[in-house]
Amino acid sequence: MKSEMHNNSASMESIIGLCKRRGFIFASSEIYGGYNGFFDYGPLGVELRNNIKQVWWRDMVQRRDDIVGLDSSIIMHPAIWQASGHVDGFSDPMVDCKESKLRYRADQLFVYPVVLDGEVEGSIASIEGSELSARIKQAKKLRDLLGKKQSALDESKLEGVGIEFTEITTEQRSKTLGPDATAWDTLTEPREFKLMFETKVGPLADQSATAYLRPETAQGIFANYKNIVDTGRVKIPFGIAQIGKAFRNEITPRNFIFRSREFEQMEIEYFIAPDADWKALHREWLDCCIDWLASIGIPKEEISEDVHPEDKLAFYSQATTDLMFNFPHGKQELWGIACRSDYDLGQHQKHSGKSMEFFDEAKKSKYIPHVIEPSLGVDRTLLAVLTAAYDEDEIPNDKGVVEKRTVLRFSPKIAPYKAAVFPLVKNKPELVAIAEKLYKQLQKRWNVFYDASGAIGRRYRRQDEIGTPYGITVDFDTLEKDGTVTLRDRDSTEQRRLSPDEVFAFLEKQIDG
Numbered sequence: 274m275k276s277e278m279h280n281n282s283a284s285m286e287s288i289i290g291l292c293k294r295r296g297f298i299f300a301s302s303e304i305y306g307g308y309n310g311f312f313d314y315g316p317l318g319v320e321l322r323n324n325i326k327q328v329w330w331r332d333m334v335q336r337r338d339d340i341v342g343l344d345s346s347i348i349m350h351p352a353i354w355q356a357s358g359h360v361d362g363f364s365d366p367m368v369d370c371k372e373s374k375l376r377y378r379a380d381q382l383f384v385y386p387v388v389l390d391g392e393v394e395g396s397i398a399s400i401e402g403s404e405l406s407a408r409i410k411q412a413k414k415l416r417d418l419l420g421k422k423q424s425a426l427d428e429s430k431l432e433g434v435g436i437e438f439t440e441i442t443t444e445q446r447s448k449t450l451g452p453d454a455t456a457w458d459t460l461t462e463p464r465e466f467k468l469m470f471e472t473k474v475g476p477l478a479d480q481s482a483t484a485y486l487r488p489e490t491a492q493g494i495f496a497n498y499k500n501i502v503d504t505g506r507v508k509i510p511f512g513i514a515q516i517g518k519a520f521r522n523e524i525t526p527r528n529f530i531f532r533s534r535e536f537e538q539m540e541i542e543y544f545i546a547p548d549a550d551w552k553a554l555h556r557e558w559l560d561c562c563i564d565w566l567a568s569i570g571i572p573k574e575e576i577s578e579d580v581h582p583e584d585k586l587a588f589y590s591q592a593t594t595d596l597m598f599n600f601p602h603g604k605q606e607l608w609g610i611a612c613r614s615d616y617d618l619g620q621h622q623k624h625s626g627k628s629m630e631f632f633d634e635a636k637k638s639k640y641i642p643h644v645i646e647p648s649l650g651v652d653r654t655l656l657a658v659l660t661a662a663y664d665e666d667e668i669p670n671d672k673g674v675v676e677k678r679t680v681l682r683f684s685p686k687i688a689p690y691k692a693a694v695f696p697l698v699k700n701k702p703e704l705v706a707i708a709e710k711l712y713k714q715l716q717k718r719w720n721v722f723y724d725a726s727g728a729i730g731r732r733y734r735r736q737d738e739i740g741t742p743y744g745i746t747v748d749f750d751t752l753e754k755d756g757t758v759t760l761r762d763r764d765s766t767e768q769r770r771l772s773p774d775e776v777f778a779f780l781e782k783q784i785d786g
């Protein structure tokens with residue numbers, strides 16, 4: 274049962290509020306005022322996060338015959354980042370505001386002309402995804418600054434997406450009002466800002482000791498490709514999967530955990546023959562990824578595909594399609610699925626001097642495999658899961674009075690707690706003993722919760738808010754009649770009676786299915 278309002282209408286504020294209130298996610302270093310771009314996962318957040326990773330690993334590695342796993346080090350030989358092109362090329366265009374001292378990513382700033390009495394008099398630069406009403410306010414601010422309060426502002430010119438800041442001329446920039454400025458011409462020209470975090474390895478402090486925190490897990494896969502081919506009895510096509518932390522000194526970390534400076538990725542490099550039908554395989558991967566998202570509760574209707582135009586692709590890339598999700602702050606990239614040709618292995622062969630060729634038994638020939646790369650962020654998946662699951666509806670309380678409730682409609686596969694066990698009352702020792710026994714039995718297999726205090730309706734509601742899919746109540750019928758317990762469904766709130774064995778079988782199907 275989905276409430277009518279549940280159409281991905283969760284606001285970022287309500288999600289952040291719930292995450293803090295119920296211990297899913299905290300700002301990092303909060304007692305020191307927080308640390309921009311870093312987050313900590315609390316007791317419920319870590320369970321949800323681990324479940325997402327475990328289900329991904331199970332479905333992408335353990336339940337497939339053509340993919341093997343890897344866990345490479347975070348800090349690797351700096352030559353890897355030279356070969357991959359990250360040392361020279363992994364940067365974003367950055368713009369500084371000389372007045373507010375704030376920094377923006379130039380490709381996320383969009384410029385709109387301010388047309389007064391039919392003439393372009395200047396422009397405003399606004400952050401991607403801003404509201405039209407905010408742009409009108411900003412344009413009026415510029416109008417006042419220009420001393421033209423009485424002029425008619427053409428609001429229609431402030432609609433749409435605007436022009437990327439990187440594409441405007443120096444002259445246009447000189448009469449542009451920045452997003453947080455009170456005067457025009459405070460934004461600098463875009464310049465490249467390196468995204469890799471540097472560190473020093475070993476006792477020397479000179480340039481030769483410089484190393485990097487990996488900005489993606491993918492290069493660890495390429496760097497181990499030869500090890501796996503030499504030891505793993507793999508046959509083309511095959512994939513190597515890895516889950517792990519990545520670090521990027523993002524210019525503008527924002528939108529909660531959507532873009533942070535420390536995050537985690539789940540990446541696959543899927544190696545194929547150079548003459549394989551890469552277009553068909555790319556499509557297969559896109560469908561596989563969409564199906565997987567649906568299996569953990571991210572509906573297909575909330576996913577769209579953003580095909581990168583050919584003129585925006587890197588020279589080595591054959592195709593890239595991003596799976597976009599309707600996040601509370603707008604439609605944004607969740608999962609990137611790229612066809613990267615033989616570029617990465619070719620670069621590592623060139624820089625390391627080691628052959629990356631694969632001997633194909635079936636074809637009796639050697640080649641450097643091409644690669645399809647599905648790359649997904651754990652934290653972004655978690656935000657998508659929270660967005661899709663968040664709902665507010667109305668249900669009757671213990672006295673039959675209809676009350677509002679907040680509910681997280683998590684799939685049982687990834688829910689932090691799979692079920693909660695309740696003795697109907699806590700002052701009846703025989704009843705409590707049965708509930709505790711059932712709880713201990715379930716706990717051997719899954720993460721379950723036990724709660725004996727408060728009205729039963731309140732206990733259900735507390736679990737609804739943290740997304741526990743099932744409530745199991747031991748009541749007087751359990752004791753006096755047939756030993757069955759009540760199983761309550763979080764979404765429909767329907768209840769039915771099951772024996773403890775049936776509860777096990779039911780949960781197994783829903784969770785491990």
Ligand code: GAP
Pocket residue numbers: 488489490491521523530531532533534536537538540606607608609646648649650651652653
């Ligand atoms: N190896 C390819 C690669 O790293 P990417 O598009 O830069 O490609 C892949 O990143 C995925 O990692 C993104 O689709 C997103 O889910 C996640 N991601 C990237 N940067 C992130 C950030 N700053 N914070 C959270 N997740 C991020």
